[in-house]
Amino acid sequence: MSNELKHLAIIMDGNGRWAEQKGLRRTKGHEAGAETVRAITTYCAAHPTIESVTYYAFSTENWKRPKHEVEFLMKLLEKYLKNELDTYRRESIRFFAIGDLSRFSDSLRERIAFTQEETAGNDRLTHVLALNYGGRDEIVRAARKLIQSGEEMNEENLGRHLDTPYSDVDLLVRTSGEQRLSNYLLWQLSYSELAFTDTLWPDFTPEELERIIEEFSARNRRFGGI
Numbered sequence: 041m042s043n044e045l046k047h048l049a050i051i052m053d054g055n056g057r058w059a060e061q062k063g064l065r066r067t068k069g070h071e072a073g074a075e076t077v078r079a080i081t082t083y084c085a086a087h088p089t090i091e092s093v094t095y096y097a098f099s100t101e102n103w104k105r106p107k108h109e110v111e112f113l114m115k116l117l118e119k120y121l122k123n124e125l126d127t128y129r130r131e132s133i134r135f136f137a138i139g140d141l142s143r144f145s146d147s148l149r150e151r152i153a154f155t156q157e158e159t160a161g162n163d164r165l166t167h168v169l170a171l172n173y174g175g176r177d178e179i180v181r182a183a184r185k186l187i188q189s190g191e192e193m194n195e196e197n198l199g200r201h202l203d204t205p206y207s208d209v210d211l212l213v214r215t216s217g218e219q220r221l222s223n224y225l226l227w228q229l230s231y232s233e234l235a236f237t238d239t240l241w242p243d244f245t246p247e248e249l250e251r252i253i254e255e256f257s258a259r260n261r262r263f264g265g266i
């Protein structure tokens with residue numbers, strides 16, 4: 041049985057180490073990491089089966105980083121969304137953000153809302169950024185919404201109240217040698233295949249992703265069956 045990859049999730053790890061190894065500031069690693077997001081998204085948009093790619097860009101724990109690094113990441117995100125809009129239009133990419141956005145600045149939230157509205161009709165690839173995102177936080181917020189709706193508590197109804205209005209994850213890739221989920225997409229990863237690579241995120245390429253996808257395609261996913 042071969043696997044069809046529709047939803048790819050990525051934990052982009054190793055920007056800081058990449059920069060430190062080169063004697064650069066950590067922020068240079070994030071800048072280089074943003075270029076990798078660009079290259080991987082273009083690859084996914086051209087891929088015959090991938091429908092969505094979800095990147096872990098900022099976790100609920102990332103606020104603990106030094107203030108200047110957090111501020112740099114916020115500015116980088118805003119600039120990135122501004123710069124990418126033409127590409128999203130040209131390549132028919134729909135942009136979507138998940139997570140608790142309430143803690144971000146007005147200008148970043150407006151940029152996110154604008155990019156989502158402008159790309160809402162695009163249908164080649166859904167490009168999701170998880171921002172101020174935590175898997176447990178998402179489940180708690182969904183449970184709250186379900187209780188408010190008065191609907192019956194079951195998997196299907198709870199699933200509909202999650203931030204992610206699309207399918208389960210088929211494959212999770214994490215870079216930089218760490219082998220943890222780090223509170224990422226806990227609900228959606230239930231039956232996902234996992235792939236880990238030692239490559240640091242700024243060095244990750246579409247060619248390496250292709251090799252990982254080939255290996256994934258050969259795996260036998262049984263979803264609890266035999």
Ligand code: FPP
Pocket residue numbers: 052053054055056057058070071073074077096097098099102116117120169241
């Ligand atoms: C992990 O590397 C990376 C992050 C916490 C942030 C991810 C952000 C980017 C790739 C750039 C911004 C993204 C966009 C879309 C503009 P780390 O800093 O934890 O690295 P380390 O583990 O080596 O310290």
